[in-house]
Amino acid sequence: MASSPGLKLREAVAAEQPLQVAGAINAYAAMMAEQVGFRALYLSGAGVANASFGLPDLGITTLQDVLEDIRRITSVTELPLLVDIDTGFGGAFQISRTIKEMQRAGVAAVHIEDQVSEKRCGHRPNKAMVSTNEMVDRIKAAVDAKTDSSFVIMARTDALAAEGMEAAALRVRKYVEAGADMIFPEAVGSLAQYKQFAEAAQVPILANITEFGQTPLFTIEQLREAGVGLALYPLSAFRAMNAAALRVYRTIREEGTQQQVVDLMQTRAELYDFLHYYDYENKLDELFGTVKKEEKGEG
Numbered sequence: 109m110a111s112s113p114g115l116k117l118r119e120a121v122a123a124e125q126p127l128q129v130a131g132a133i134n135a136y137a138a139m140m141a142e143q144v145g146f147r148a149l150y151l152s153g154a155g156v157a158n159a160s161f162g163l164p165d166l167g168i169t170t171l172q173d174v175l176e177d178i179r180r181i182t183s184v185t186e187l188p189l190l191v192d193i194d195t196g197f198g199g200a201f202q203i204s205r206t207i208k209e210m211q212r213a214g215v216a217a218v219h220i221e222d223q224v225s226e227k228r229c230g231h232r233p234n235k236a237m238v239s240t241n242e243m244v245d246r247i248k249a250a251v252d253a254k255t256d257s258s259f260v261i262m263a264r265t266d267a268l269a270a271e272g273m274e275a276a277a278l279r280v281r282k283y284v285e286a287g288a289d290m291i292f293p294e295a296v297g298s299l300a301q302y303k304q305f306a307e308a309a310q311v312p313i314l315a316n317i318t319e320f321g322q323t324p325l326f327t328i329e330q331l332r333e334a335g336v337g338l339a340l341y342p343l344s345a346f347r348a349m350n351a352a353a354l355r356v357y358r359t360i361r362e363e364g365t366q367q368q369v370v371d372l373m374q375t376r377a378e379l380y381d382f383l384h385y386y387d388y389e390n391k392l393d394e395l396f397g398t399v400k401k402e403e404k405g406e407g
């Protein structure tokens with residue numbers, strides 16, 4: 109292996125500041141994101157729950173559920189993948205197992221958070237936190253389970269909303285001391301707060317630029333200025349896909365034809381392009397083309 113997934117992510121973080129990380133809801137979305145030039149991908153916990161299982165993002169999906177989506181993505185892209193493992197799916201030994209399985213599946217990085225296991229979306233009210241010590245134990249268990257030292261453990265803190273800036277920054281320092289390689293401060297409301305988190309962390313921090321939440325849609329220049337290392341767009345394409353799909357379903361149902369919404373659609377040619385469809389067809393011809401001709405009496 110020329111470069112491990114973790115190393116690739118670290119190189120990308122060093123090369124692009126902040127590194128734009130594209131949420132990919134499935135394998136085909138990952139291929140599109142890669143081909144338009146993103147250097148890192150993200151598998152959202154909310155995305156796995158919503159899209160793959162039709163469930164809300166409330167800690168209902170399991171390690172195996174997430175792994176299934178991961179394998180589909182890592183089998184079609186060379187890009188490093190950051191994965192949302194929520195609270196790690198259990199106690200210390202389960203967290204250890206989660207980290208080992210992630211590495212086996214070709215993941216570059218995970219983020220593990222300090223909410224209680226009955227977690228909520230980070231941009232919803234009434235989140236409950238575990239103590240700093242309990243989160244430190246989660247991080248220690250995760251770091252200890254690394255078989256590749258370049259694999260990235262990112263600690264997410266949801267503490268800003270419940271405990272305020274000072275307490276959240278203190279948690280961040282403790283999480284880095286415990287071995288977190290990167291920090292994800294969740295539901296941040298201002299660039300000044302990002303600056304404070306970056307200052308406290310002294311390791312790359314991630315800005316979650318998710319729509320319809322607590323964080324304004326800061327630009328990449330603003331985030332660079334604030335000392336942010338990674339900019340995440342976890343569900344942007346997914347939300348757009350959903351809106352387009354809904355329009356298409358409604359139109360077909362109401363108008364009895366899709367004629368008015370064809371412009372919303374990716375064409376067959378574009379689809380085949382992203383899939384490298386013609387390479388597959390050529391391979392078929394190369395392998396079996398002559399046999400078929402012989403069968404037809406043409407060979």
Ligand SMILES: C[C@](O)(C(=O)O)[C@H](CC(=O)O)C(=O)O
Pocket residue numbers: 151152153154155165192228229230231316318319321342343
């Ligand atoms: C990043 C996140 O954890 C996710 O699962 O994608 C969500 C995103 C969202 O709900 O907008 C979160 O911020 O909690």
Ligand SMILES: [Mg+2]
Pocket residue numbers: 152153154165192194
């Ligand atoms: Mg999540």
